[in-house]
Amino acid sequence: MAARRRRDEAEAAAMRDVTFREYSEQWLERVASEPGKGGRMRTPGTVMMYKGRVKSYLLEPLGDVKVRxxxxxxxxxxxxxxxALPSRLRPNAKHNGVAGDAIDVLKMILRAAVRDGILAKMPDVATPARKSVRHDQVHTPEDDVATPGQVDELYAAVPQPWSIAVLLAAWCQLRRGEVLGLQRRDIVWDHERTAATLCVRRQKNGSTGDLTDPKSEKGIRSMAVPPLMIERLREHLDKRVGAGPTAWSMTNHRTCSGDVDSARRLSAPAG
Structure with a gap:
């Protein structure tokens, strides 16, 4: 009994002296393997976001600090x-778009530390306001929409076989995961292959490769492929996609992810 008591006391003392680096690693393992408040497991993308905030913004200033x-x-x-950090997207912007998210993740970690008895009380600090990084005083709604010429320039700048993702994002308004989840069977041609219907049935996580259903029932949809991209879509399927019905339309989803995001963001109407 005495040995067990000494061991328990030693473990309690170690937890009291745990550093933020050590505890944040434990917390990240926990959120990846245990359900959240609603009883649902967090998605791999959410866990990766947490890890990114910890690594990029919290470990340097807090890593060696004791949680208590x-x-x-x-x-x-x-x-x-x-x-005060400058925005990576727009260095001259008044806001950087990361402060609020980073502090929110820190608060989640500290709330867990309070529940674990490591931190005496939760610091009462407001989360920094989240404000747009993209918009400034000279912004107009037209700035949010790419012209057809700009879409073509982006298509030409992206190397094959990933450039078709630009057109799917811009003209079919597909999200990144929807583009990555497309298979040959999801593009249904007419008899002469001069017109096509595109069916969105699944999405792929660009970071983990996991396949999931669209986020909502409305996400399951079909649409006519615009005539201006028919020829390039047909060429892409003929030259760069496997013959099987389940062959992926994009052969390397990791490389094209950023280009899909850029194309969809530029071509989407403001708001």
């Missing part, structure tokens, strides 16, 4: 520093 020493003043200083 993280108080409101320290969190407030960190929040001010994150708010």
């Amino acid at each position: 020493d993280i108080d409101a003043e320290r969190v407030r200083d960190l929040a001010r520093g994150l708010v």
Whole structure:
């Protein structure tokens, strides 16, 4: 009994002295393997987002700090520093788009530490406001929509076999995961192959490769492929996609992910 008590006391002492780096690793393992409040497992993409916020914005300032020493003043200083970071997307923007997300993940970790008895109380610090990075004083709604010429320029700039993703995102308004989840059988041609119907039935996580259903029932849909991209779509399928009905339309989803996001963002109407 004495040996067990000493072991328990030693473990309790170690937890009291755990650093943020050590505890955040434990927390990330926990959220990846245990259900959340609603009883549902978090998606791999959500867990990756948490890991990215921890690695990119929290470990450097807090990694060696003991969790029990993280108080409101320290969190407030960190929040001010994150708010002051320049935006990678638009260096001259007044906001960077990451401060609020990073502090929210920090709060999730600290709330878990309170529940575990490591942190005495939750620091009372407001999450930085989330404001648009893309829009500035000279922004107009027209800035959010790519012209047909701009779409063609992006299509020409993206190497094969991934350039077709630009057209699928711009003219069919497919999300990244929907583009990556397309198979040959999802494109149904007429008898002469001069017109086609595109069917969205699944999506693929660009980071993990997992296949899932669209986010909602409305996401399962069919649409006519615009005539202006028919020839290039037909050429892509004939030259760069396997003959089987379940052959993927994109042969390397990791490489094309950023281009799909860019095309869809540029071609989508504001709001």
